[in-house]
Amino acid sequence: MLIRIDPASQAPLFEQVAASVRRGLSDGELTRGQQLPPAREVATSLDINVHTVLRAYGVLRDEGLIELRRRRGAVVTGAADTRARLNTLAGELVEEARRVGIGPDELTEIVKEKFA
Amino acid sequence: MKTTRLALAGGAVPLAVLGGTWALQAAWADRLPDVVAAHWGLTGPDRSAELSTMTGVTLGIGAVLTLVTLVTVLVSRLRGAVVPRSAVGFVAWLATLPAGVLAGSMYAALDATSWRDAGPAWSAVGWALGLSVAAGAAATLVAGPTERPAPAEPRDLPSAGLQPGERASWIGGGTNYPMAFGGLVAVLGYALLHVSIPGLGVMPFALAVLVVVLAMAAVCRVRVRVDTTGVTLSLGLFGFPNRTLTYDEIASANTEEMTMGSAGGYGLRRGVGYTAFKVRAGETLTITLNSGHVVKATVDHADRAAGLVNDLTGARDGA
Known part of the structure; x- marks a missing residue:
């Protein structure tokens, strides 16, 4: 598994580690x-x-991507594939929204309209 | 040209030795008994064989081994594999060893009225080893220097896309699952044996199972870590043997596909110009050192590991 971090980035290190796992x-x-x-x-x-x-592992556990077991450490769960893909797509959506100047509320409305 | 040399080394040299041995027998026919010594004990010859039978068996085995050698060498060559000259020399030695044994037995029996009057063992052994080693050396010379694959162009090398200022590590491995569970199967088989055969002794079965379990555990997994300090490779569940490569000694990294027969088997394999941590066939991380030596490890997603090694080494700087 490739994990990459950029210490100069504004994103917290734990979030960068978690993002690497999601990408994997x-x-x-x-x-x-x-x-x-x-x-x-x-x-x-x-x-x-x-x-x-x-x-970072704790965040991934809360997202349902991994389980933390006493002896086996961090293990990828069955739901990880789907959730990781959704997380990645959501990240790209948020990036695109920021780029074109759309805020969280407006983006949420767009997503809700799509659901309807 | 290289194919012709390999064919001569793997086929013509052993066949020439077989033919020469047969010609030697024809030349010595008047001086040889019908039965020759085939084995020596501490006190002299203790087993014999018909000369005609021994000739047929030894030269027949030699011919079959030569044919297998020739086909293997040519097929490997045509499939683009590197055929080390030492391997050609070894198989030529092996293919001519039976002919050497025949020549030794004949030499020891020269002018003897009975196989029991044959000469000493050392002369027979000397002929057997001398003839076959000479054939192996000749095959090595004829085969010529081992061709090394051309190094990849820097632009062809994989990359992880590491940006300046970024830190990264790749931790991964490869597992041979049948081997990993093989030890468990051995334990279950042992338990089944004990249940089905009452009164069965513990030894030597327990020792055999222990050896199987340890052997499986020692070579069922390879683990690789790539980070800013270098590349660490380790074998088996015990993590031994292991090796750490620093970026000062690494030229570049790439991937290849290993077959079941590549490197001659599983485990830590050493050959001409390479060291392989091999636990399965399939995708393999290959790290070329500045010395030209290649270190291989059969890990999953080897392209990502190779990409990070290249980024950290600066191997793609020339791209």
Whole structure:
């Protein structure tokens, strides 16, 4: 799994780590049942704090993309493929909305209209 | 041209030795008994064989081995694989060893009235090894230097698209699942054996199962980590053996497909110009060192690992 971070970016490091995992899920690099690397190893390899990685894993768990198990560590869940793709698409939608100057409320309205 | 040399080395050289041995027998026909010594013990010859039978068997085995060698070498060459000269020399040695054994037995039996009067073992062994080693060396010379594949152009190398200022790491691996569960199957088989055969002793079955489990665990998985410090490769569930490559020694990285027979099997494989951490066939990360040596690892999504290695090495700078 490729994890990349930009320390100069305004996005928090934990969010960048989580985004890398989401990208891996949507690209098919990570599949159901697969273990993520131990947080300590990721932290060492990126020269960041282990709590940053644990926080990223926590975010991914809250999104339903991974499960945190006592002995097996972080494991990709069955729903990860679909949710990761939605997350990636939503991220691209938000980026595009920012680019053309549309705020969160207006974007939400557009999405609601599409649902209707 | 190289194909012709390989055909000569893998086919013509062993056939010349087989033909030479047969000619030697014809030349010595008047001085040889019908039965020759085929095995030596501490006190001298202790087993014999009909000379005609021994000739047919040894030269027949040699001919079959030569044919297999020739076909293997030519097919590998036509499929674009690198055929090391040492491998050609080895198979030529193997194919001519039976003929060497025959020549040794004949030499020991020269002018003897019975196979029991044959000469000492060392002369027979000397002929067997001397003839086959000479054939192997000749085949190595005829085959010529091993061709190395042309290095990829920098622009052809994969990239992870790492931007200046970004930090990245790739952690991944490859697993041979049948091998990983093979140890479990061995344990279950052992348990089944104990249930079905009452009074069965624990040893040596337990030792055999232990060896199988350890062997499977040692080579069922390869793990690779690419980060700013270098590339770390480790084999098996124990993570040993392992190797760390620094970017000072890495020239570039790429991918290739390994077959089941590539590198001669699974596990940590060493060959001419390469070291392979191989646990399965399929996509493989290949890291070329500045020395020209290639380190391979059969990992999933090898292209991403290779891309990051190239970005961190600056191998694509020339693109």
